[in-house]
Amino acid sequence: MKTQENLFSPIKSKGIFEEVSSNIKRLIFDGVLKPGDRLPSEIELANQFSVGRQTIREALRILELSGFITVQKGGSGGPLIKDTIINTISDLFLDAFRMEKISIEELTIARLEIEKMVLNHVMDNLTDLDIEALEQNVAAAREKIEGNMMANEENIEFHNLLAKASKNHVFVIVVGSIAAVLRNLLSRLSPGVGTAGDPGGYDKSILMSGNAVRYHEEILSAIIEKRRDAAMELLEQHLIEVSHRIKTLID
Amino acid sequence: MKTQENLFSPIKSKGIFEEVSSNIKRLIFDGVLKPGDRLPSEIELANQFSVGRQTIREALRILELSGFITVQKGGSGGPLIKDTIINTISDLFLDAFRMEKISIEELTIARLEIEKMVLNHVMDNLTDLDIEALEQNVAAAREKIEGNMMANEENIEFHNLLAKASKNHVFVIVVGSIAAVLRNLLSRLSPGVGTAGDPGGYDKSILMSGNAVRYHEEILSAIIEKRRDAAMELLEQHLIEVSHRIKTLID
DNA sequence: TCACATTTGTCCGTATGTATC
DNA sequence: AGATACATACGGACAAATGTG
Numbered sequence: 001m002k003t004q005e006n007l008f009s010p011i012k013s014k015g016i017f018e019e020v021s022s023n024i025k026r027l028i029f030d031g032v033l034k035p036g037d038r039l040p041s042e043i044e045l046a047n048q049f050s051v052g053r054q055t056i057r058e059a060l061r062i063l064e065l066s067g068f069i070t071v072q073k074g075g076s077g078g079p080l081i082k083d084t085i086i087n088t089i090s091d092l093f094l095d096a097f098r099m100e101k102i103s104i105e106e107l108t109i110a111r112l113e114i115e116k117m118v119l120n121h122v123m124d125n126l127t128d129l130d131i132e133a134l135e136q137n138v139a140a141a142r143e144k145i146e147g148n149m150m151a152n153e154e155n156i157e158f159h160n161l162l163a164k165a166s167k168n169h170v171f172v173i174v175v176g177s178i179a180a181v182l183r184n185l186l187s188r189l190s191p192g193v194g195t196a197g198d199p200g201g202y203d204k205s206i207l208m209s210g211n212a213v214r215y216h217e218e219i220l221s222a223i224i225e226k227r228r229d230a231a232m233e234l235l236e237q238h239l240i241e242v243s244h245r246i247k248t249l250i251d
Numbered sequence: 252m253k254t255q256e257n258l259f260s261p262i263k264s265k266g267i268f269e270e271v272s273s274n275i276k277r278l279i280f281d282g283v284l285k286p287g288d289r290l291p292s293e294i295e296l297a298n299q300f301s302v303g304r305q306t307i308r309e310a311l312r313i314l315e316l317s318g319f320i321t322v323q324k325g326g327s328g329g330p331l332i333k334d335t336i337i338n339t340i341s342d343l344f345l346d347a348f349r350m351e352k353i354s355i356e357e358l359t360i361a362r363l364e365i366e367k368m369v370l371n372h373v374m375d376n377l378t379d380l381d382i383e384a385l386e387q388n389v390a391a392a393r394e395k396i397e398g399n400m401m402a403n404e405e406n407i408e409f410h411n412l413l414a415k416a417s418k419n420h421v422f423v424i425v426v427g428s429i430a431a432v433l434r435n436l437l438s439r440l441s442p443g444v445g446t447a448g449d450p451g452g453y454d455k456s457i458l459m460s461g462n463a464v465r466y467h468e469e470i471l472s473a474i475i476e477k478r479r480d481a482a483m484e485l486l487e488q489h490l491i492e493v494s495h496r497i498k499t500l501i502d
Numbered sequence: 503t504c505a506c507a508t509t510t511g512t513c514c515g516t517a518t519g520t521a522t523c
Numbered sequence: 524a525g526a527t528a529c530a531t532a533c534g535g536a537c538a539a540a541t542g543t544g
Contacts (some may be wrong), residue, residue, distance in 0.1 A: 014511095015510090015512085015539095016511080016512075017513060018510090018513085025346075028350075029349050029350070041528080041529060041530085042529080042530070043529085048512095051512080051513085052511095052512055052513040052514070053513080053514085054305055054308075054513070054514095055511085055512060055513080055514065056513090057305075057309065057530085057531090058308065058309065058312055058511095061309055061312050061313065061316075062312070062316060063527065065312075065313060065316040066316070066343065066346060067343065067346070068346075071530075072521080072529085072530085073519080073520055073521065073529065073530050073531075074519090074520045074521025074522060074528075074529060074530075075520080075521050075522035075523070075526095075527060075528045076521080076522055076523080076528070076529080077520085077521065077522080077525095077528080077530070078528090078530080083350065083352070083365060085343060085346055085347045085350060085352060086352060087343065088343055088345065089343045089347065091278065092317065092318065092336055092340045093340065093424065095276075095317060095318070095319075095336055095429075096336045096337065096340070096428075097421070097424065098280055098426045099279075099280070099334060099336060099418075099532050100420040100423070100424065102420050102421060104421075105268075106419045106421055106529060107421060108423035109421075110419055110422060110425075112456065113368050113372075114365075114368070116258060117364050117365075117368055149320075153354055168357045168359075168360060168361055169347070169352055169353045169357055170353065170357055170358055170361035170429075171361060174365075174425055178421070184466055206253075266530090266531065266532085267531080267532075268531085268532090292508080292509055292510085292512070293509075302532080302533085303532055303534070304533085304534085305531090305532065305533075305534095306531085306532065306533085307532095308511090309512085322509095322510075323509085323510085323540095323541080324509065324510045324511075324539080324540050324541060325508075325509060325510075325539090325540045325541025325542055325543080326506090326507060326508045326509065326520080326540085326541050326542040326543065326544080327508070327509085327542055327543080328509055328510070328540085328541065329508090329509060347521095365542040409522085464515080
């Protein structure tokens, strides 16, 4: 029963590969290595640390799955410092949702509540840059709709941009994760929807997508004009409609 | 430029080790493999998948860092299915803190908003079983406090039980993740606090812990008596006080 | 207490696939 | 198209750790 978790020096605990990844992590935390910098190749790292290549590979795998680096194959490739922690956290939330077998009802209820909460924060922290990004998003979405194309990616991004405008990264992660789950569900229910230039999507799906864009435009207007209650009401209507759309797809 | 993302069979895209980990992941999602089950040894897996042992190792490393398995060395050891996604998320949150992607302020604001939202749902969906679990929790916490021991685990669990009482798994995961981050932070800031029977904890930390228990008791009473506004007010006071406690620990 | 078997951890050598120049 | 550089993958070997008899 002595489950003493030694939190002070988590290094040295498991093996060399963890120590190597911790060392590189520390360099990133201390600012010695910044996003965009290149790490030496595996062979080079193996020589510098005086360890085997497999050990380096597992250390790099840790860093990759922790969102600190990406690895590119081929010539002039190799490990690249890149900050993707937020995305990594979102991925794990997605896994957690899938493990718990979340129902559509639960997800839509939670989404509705959380996004309303986020919107409240947006109204208090909105900047011109946020407005610009949101306007750009709905413009791009409208353009696609007018070209008879789905605008699903843009529509999902609208909600992510809204979360960003709340100036709270926790909200960004949570909203982004829920959006990822929904996108996952939609792509399973109506295949080919997310792909660009899908020639088979000339059905009511485009109408729904266009409808969402109109809602986004109205919500954005209400936000800009500081009409808080109207924005909340529109958001609620929009999300309820989306949930209905998903339900009809399931049947 | 042919970046066609095939959402139906994302396998074969990156490499063999990702395909292996995806296969095992799928088995876990589908319930074929459940927490507590043992995976074959690395050599056995290598034979069954007809791949090298190094490939298996990297696949297992992915699963470990994604919170799906743990790996034990030695005789009768090996890969063990275990759901630790929430802990993994909290670890990444800590990394995000260190990378200054998330601040304590953001986290406490998000926690306050989310738990208030959850409490509202709890008031509408409370059952006798939830009440029983919550009462048992505060009773256990009080017992520890009266024995001059910290009740941090119980106090954190109180909030998780609250989330469960909302009957929404999304809330459970979000609240659980935030709680895990806070527990992780607290254990780093005030070492030895989480361990049972810590003889060095006879300081103001126990007072704070006891204070939290009192708040929990009052909140629970308000919930049972359907005093919604009072419960919300108490919860808000409680969480603000906790955030102050964390801030003072950081300075 | 002491081997013993099992399993992960680590290293080496080599070959292949892949992206860049 | 060819050369180069790099990750990816295979097989074999030994060391270290851990539970079991």
